[in-house]
Amino acid sequence: MRINKYIAQAGVASRRKADELIENGNVKVNGAVMKEPGYDVQEGDKVEVNGRVVEGQQKLVYVLVNKPFGVITSAKDEKDRVTVMELVKDIDERLFPVGRLDYNTTGALIMTNDGSLTYRVTHPKHELGKTYRALVKGVISPEKARKLRNGVDIGGYVTKRAKVSVIKGNQNSTLVEITIFEGKNRQVRKMFSAIGNPVQELERVAIGNIRLGHLKSGHYRKLTKEEIEYLKNC
Ligand code: URA
Numbered sequence: 312m313r314i315n316k317y318i319a320q321a322g323v324a325s326r327r328k329a330d331e332l333i334e335n336g337n338v339k340v341n342g343a344v345m346k347e348p349g350y351d352v353q354e355g356d357k358v359e360v361n362g363r364v365v366e367g368q369q370k371l372v373y374v375l376v377n378k379p380f381g382v383i384t385s386a387k388d389e390k391d392r393v394t395v396m397e398l399v400k401d402i403d404e405r406l407f408p409v410g411r412l413d414y415n416t417t418g419a420l421i422m423t424n425d426g427s428l429t430y431r432v433t434h435p436k437h438e439l440g441k442t443y444r445a446l447v448k449g450v451i452s453p454e455k456a457r458k459l460r461n462g463v464d465i466g467g468y469v470t471k472r473a474k475v476s477v478i479k480g481n482q483n484s485t486l487v488e489i490t491i492f493e494g495k496n497r498q499v500r501k502m503f504s505a506i507g508n509p510v511q512e513l514e515r516v517a518i519g520n521i522r523l524g525h526l527k528s529g530h531y532r533k534l535t536k537e538e539i540e541y542l543k544n545c
Contacts, residue, residue: 314338314350315356319426321365322405328428337361371425372404373534373542375518377526378420384411395420399531409433413497418443418515419523421534421542432542438492439545442517443499445477447508451485455506459489465501473502484511519545527540 312320316336318329329338329348329374333448336344339359340352344515352358376398378384383394386407391412399406399422406422423429432439451459456477462469484510491498499509516523521538534542 312350312352314340314345314358315348315351316427317367318360318365319430320371321367322407322424322426323360323365324365325407325426325433329426332360335485336355362429370404371405371423372402373425373539374399374406375521375523375526375534375538376400376420376531377523377527377528378412380415380417380419383414384408384420396421398422398529410494412515413513416443416513416515417511417528418517419518419521421518421521422531428539428542432545433494435493437521437545439542440490440492440517441476441494441515441519442488442490443473444514444516445452445487445489445499445503445510446512447485447487447503447510448483449508450480450482450487451487451506451508455508456487458506459487459502463502463505465495465498465505468495470495470498470502471532474501488516490517 315326315329318324319326323379332338333346333348333352336404337360338345341357355510378395386396388394395408404424406424409421409423412420433438454477459475471493477485477490478488480486489499499513518522526532
């Protein structure tokens with residue numbers, strides 16, 4: 312197995328990050344620095360990352376968490392705020408978030424120790440749809456919904472096609488379901504701001520066809536076999 316995949320599958324880092332570690336000379340094979348990302352790990356090789364031995368593939372775990380408001384999507388926070396790691400602390404394996412949700416966005420987030428899956432799912436070419444329920448200020452007219460679908464300028468970038476449906480609303484606020492097939496930083500918030508309807512609350516309700524359903528805030532569930540297969544084939 313290629314060394315970057317080996318490191319990713321061991322849950323040490325994503326495949327991209329593994330490439331960086333290799334390039335930066337943080338990886339050794341049998342005691343010698345290995346800078347060849349294509350190196351084929353052999354049975355019996357001792358692989359070390361930053362001086363720590365990386366064992367072969369561990370048990371792979373995949374969960375869907377319902378991220379609460381005010382929780383950070385990262386492994387560590389320098390300001391000591393609660394991170395998503397806290398939500399899965401009763402799981403022995405060290406899981407990492409797949410992609411990210413803003414501090415003040417709630418909802419569906421996948422966590423796993425399968426670096427290869429993380430790599431696939433977060434790679435821009437896969438364009439897995441992410442569905443959000445956005446409570447926004449003001450009225451979303453059919454014309455505004457059309458703009459959101461066709462692409463809006465969010466500061467030098469025009470968004471790709473999106474799916475948009477207005478669920479309900481009044482003069483003050485509107486609940487909209489929106490599916491985007493890309494993931495620019497704070498994209499949904501920027502899209503609504505661009506049309507003059509700032510987001511008041513944002514919840515991700517689905518990643519591809521994996522839905523949050525009735526999962527309670529702060530809880531997690533294991534992904535089903537079918538869901539894992541679906542992600543592997545996306
Ligand atoms: N878009 C946003 O604006 N925020 C998120 O957390 C996810 C998508």
